[in-house]
Amino acid sequence: MELEAEGARQNPAVAAFIAELRHWREVAGYSQKALAKVVGYTPSYVSKVEHGTVLASRSFAESADQHLRAGRALVRRWKDMHDALVELSGERARHDEPPVGDPQSAPGPDLIVEHELAELAYRDGTYQTHIRRQLRNTGAQPVTQYLIRIAVDRYPGDPERSNQLYREDPLTWEEIGLSAACGDEPMSWHVKEDRDAFKEVWLLFENTDGRFPLYPGETTWISYVYTVKARKWGPWWARAIRLPTRRLSMTMIFPARLQPTVWGIATSMAAEASPFRTPISRQQKDDQLVFTWSTDEPPLHARYRIEWKFKAPDDGEATNMETMSPAERMRSLDIVQEGAPVLAEVARQFELPAEAEDARRVVSQLVST
Numbered sequence: 001m002e003l004e005a006e007g008a009r010q011n012p013a014v015a016a017f018i019a020e021l022r023h024w025r026e027v028a029g030y031s032q033k034a035l036a037k038v039v040g041y042t043p044s045y046v047s048k049v050e051h052g053t054v055l056a057s058r059s060f061a062e063s064a065d066q067h068l069r070a071g072r073a074l075v076r077r078w079k080d081m082h083d084a085l086v087e088l089s090g091e092r093a094r095h096d097e098p099p100v101g102d103p104q105s106a107p108g109p110d111l112i113v114e115h116e117l118a119e120l121a122y123r124d125g126t127y128q129t130h131i132r133r134q135l136r137n138t139g140a141q142p143v144t145q146y147l148i149r150i151a152v153d154r155y156p157g158d159p160e161r162s163n164q165l166y167r168e169d170p171l172t173w174e175e176i177g178l179s180a181a182c183g184d185e186p187m188s189w190h191v192k193e194d195r196d197a198f199k200e201v202w203l204l205f206e207n208t209d210g211r212f213p214l215y216p217g218e219t220t221w222i223s224y225v226y227t228v229k230a231r232k233w234g235p236w237w238a239r240a241i242r243l244p245t246r247r248l249s250m251t252m253i254f255p256a257r258l259q260p261t262v263w264g265i266a267t268s269m270a271a272e273a274s275p276f277r278t279p280i281s282r283q284q285k286d287d288q289l290v291f292t293w294s295t296d297e298p299p300l301h302a303r304y305r306i307e308w309k310f311k312a313p314d315d316g317e318a319t320n321m322e323t324m325s326p327a328e329r330m331r332s333l334d335i336v337q338e339g340a341p342v343l344a345e346v347a348r349q350f351e352l353p354a355e356a357e358d359a360r361r362v363v364s365q366l367v368s369t
Contacts, residue, residue: 017080029159129225143213150178180222187224235307
């Protein structure tokens with residue numbers, strides 16, 4: 001339905017749903033028009049939902065969540081939005097299903113991230129992610145758990161290809177090898193969502209030696225590390241601002257022999273997809289290239305996505321390519337070859353302003369490349 005009040009349009013729960021929808025659409029590599037087609041709505045409807053002029057329906061949220069493989073994240077955000085707007089209008093609404101207990105959307109203590117230090121390193125065909133966050137409890141209740149997400153997409157521009165990959169070879173906890181710590185104390189954890197290409201985990205402020213909650217007014221560092229094979233990862237890495245954050249620092253480490261090209265794309269509730277406002281710095285250390293970027297006071301619900309291309313294959317890929325035909329080599333590098341139907345299609349013009357976000361993203365990638 002159309003939003004009837006400016007207060008509803010600016011409601012944080014509405015903004016959170018829009019940010020969640022944009023995030024999963026970009027992760028899946030869908031344009032607004034492509035998403036509209038698979039969920040059975042018009043591109044205009046999707047555009048209005050993302051611009052906050054139309055409230056998403058329950059059926060739209062359910063369908064989008066399923067096709068974008070969001071692990072019920074969109075449905076939870078929709079419920080939060082619905083409940084918040086019912087409270088705003090003072091109406092008593094009947095839910096079309098009983099409310100489901102969800103620790104993520106339940107009221108909880110307030111947390112602030114003083115600094116997030118995120119590092120991604122590629123070595124020997126494996127990506128290792130190491131996240132460190134300095135948390136401060138500004139609420140009135142102790143913090144006993146912290147939610148983290150692991151999402152992969154090997155082919156962000158080809159959802160069907162990615163879906164097939166993870167159906168045949170899903171991401172497993174054994175290969176991830178997740179470990180976490182609070183200061184010097186190891187943290188236990190339990191699984192919240194376990195899907196082929198998406199995981200959610202509650203990190204617990206406890207271990208076999210006891211509990212160590214983060215009490216009101218206290219500050220601590222937590223860290224977690226996990227690994228994913230390159231054949232399941234994909235050439236992108238994103239950080240989402242889900243809690244008020246004072247500073248975000250991102251570091252990427254790649255072998256210099258791969259000749260990486262790196263660029264960044266930012267989205268927020270106040271601005272559509274655009275290149276990072278400041279450049280990503282590059283420094284060579286021995287046989288590695290280190291890319292770093294940081295920002296202060298990033299807005300809530302903003303997302304910072306870094307993408308890259310390797311101009312040269314790694315040694316293992318090079319060895320395999322020696323036995324490939326030229327056509328097989330090109331296919332392995334995702335190069336479209338003569339005879340592919342897509343080469344006979346006439347490029348469609350963007351529908352502006354409805355697809356302005358997609359147009360900016362494409363231009364940004366072209367310029368960066």
